Amino acid sequence: MALTCGAKTVYRDLQILRETYKCPFEYDASHRCYVLKDKQWDLPVPAILNDSELFAAVMGARFTQIIFPASIADRIKDTVDALMRSNTLTTLTASRLESLFILSTKPTVVSNKHFQTIFDAWSRCCSLDVIYKDTYGNKNQRVIEPHGLGYHGVNWYILAYCHKSQKRRIFTISRIQEAHILATTFEPSPEIIDKFVPDELLVFGTVRDIVVKLTAAGGNAARKRPLHPEQELCKQDDGTYLLTVRVAAKKDAVSWVMQQCGEAVPLAPDKLVQAVKDAAQKLIKQIS
Numbered sequence: 509m510a511l512t513c514g515a516k517t518v519y520r521d522l523q524i525l526r527e528t529y530k531c532p533f534e535y536d537a538s539h540r541c542y543v544l545k546d547k548q549w550d551l552p553v554p555a556i557l558n559d560s561e562l563f564a565a566v567m568g569a570r571f572t573q574i575i576f577p578a579s580i581a582d583r584i585k586d587t588v589d590a591l592m593r594s595n596t597l598t599t600l601t602a603s604r605l606e607s608l609f610i611l612s613t614k615p616t617v618v619s620n621k622h623f624q625t626i627f628d629a630w631s632r633c634c635s636l637d638v639i640y641k642d643t644y645g646n647k648n649q650r651v652i653e654p655h656g657l658g659y660h661g662v663n664w665y666i667l668a669y670c671h672k673s674q675k676r677r678i679f680t681i682s683r684i685q686e687a688h689i690l691a692t693t694f695e696p697s698p699e700i701i702d703k704f705v706p707d708e709l710l711v712f713g714t715v716r717d718i719v720v721k722l723t724a725a726g727g728n729a730a731r732k733r734p735l736h737p738e739q740e741l742c743k744q745d746d747g748t749y750l751l752t753v754r755v756a757a758k759k760d761a762v763s764w765v766m767q768q769c770g771e772a773v774p775l776a777p778d779k780l781v782q783a784v785k786d787a788a789q790k791l792i793k794q795i796s
Contacts, residue, residue, distance in 0.1 A: 525551075554594030562595050575659050577623045625687045626666065630654040633693050639686040640679060647685060652677070655700040667704050669697065676700050715761055715783075718753040719776040726771030727751075735764045762787050 511518070522542065525531035529552060532545040557565070569588040572581045629636045636654055641647050656667035664681040676699075722730055722741075727749035730741055736753045743749055751772075753761075762783045765772045774781045 555591060557591060557595050559597055562591065562597055565591055566597075575664075579621075579624045580627060622684050622687045623664070623681060625689060626654060626681060626684070627657070629687075629689045630657050630666075632689075633696060635690040635692045635694060637688045637690055638679075638684050641683045641685055648672075651690070652679065653694040655694075655697050656704060658704065667700055669694075669700060676703075678704075714755050715758045715777055715780045716755045717777055718751075718756060718761060718774070718780060720751040720753075720765065721773045721775055722749040722751055722768070723771045724748065726768050729768060729771065735761065758783055766791075 522533075525533070531551075532549055533542050534545060535541075536543045565588050569581075569585050572584045576584070626636065628634075636652050638650055638652060639647055640650055651671040652666065652668040653671075654666045654668050658665045658667060658678075666679045666681060668677055668679055669675070670677040718735075720735070724747050727741060727743065730739070730749070730751055735751065736756050738754065740752045741749055742752075758780065761774075761780055765774055765780075765784050766787055774784050
């Protein structure tokens with residue numbers, strides 16, 4: 509075969525294939541050629557991405573550093589670093605990445621060991637044997653099927669089917685004391701996954717059918733910093749606003765009203781009105 513390079517170049521490339529890429533080939537003297545021993549082997553060619561694809565990968569890695577434990581986040585970061593070594597952002601975005609800040613409430617610390625086990629069980633559709641500590645401090649053993657994983661607020665959650673209670677349950681990962689992957693597998697259930705809504709994760713007690721009266725300034729503040737993503741804000745004839753929310757955590761609702769510094773007055777439900785009164789009176793006692 510006539511080549512445009514010398515024999516030394518071919519031998520050097522073969523050496524790189526063997527040592528760097530672990531290519532499983534050997535010389536076949538009878539046929540006077542090199543033979544690939546493992547036909548499934550594939551040359552790991554670096555991915556060539558355009559600017560948009562590379563930027564998406566970099567941004568994704570930035571967010572994983574915030575919400576994922578190191579065991580997962582480091583793997584993603586290493587992958588993106590490898591992409592960056594074989595690709596270059598040619599737009600001005602590259603020079604601006606260091607001044608891009610992603611600020612978030614510090615997540616609840618999740619055990620790397622437990623999270624990795626749970627993550628692997630979820631990705632492989634395997635059941636889990638866990639020791640779970642409930643809100644009262646009681647520990648109990650459960651066998652669960654991790655149909656979904658969810659991150660909300662500052663916590664990670666498992667959307668699961670619990671064999672002990674024989675129903676759909678949500679477990680806070682930071683409360684799991686031990687976790688072991690079982691050999692049994694399951695089929696992901698759309699019924700368990702699709703019915704999930706963030707309001708199910710409210711752990712401080714809920715209040716429903718919330719109505720809050722806001723001044724004009726309070727209405728503007730509510731647009732910038734809403735009480736709930738699905739809140740409704742209606743302007744009244746006198747310039748004030750009525751804010752309505754179907755359901756929210758009582759602790760969050762009380763905190764939100766208090767932060768309005770008198771620009772918000774809760775009207776319903778009575779449980780929320782009383783909780784705000786109690787919080788205000790407690791504050792007055794402490795500063796008087």
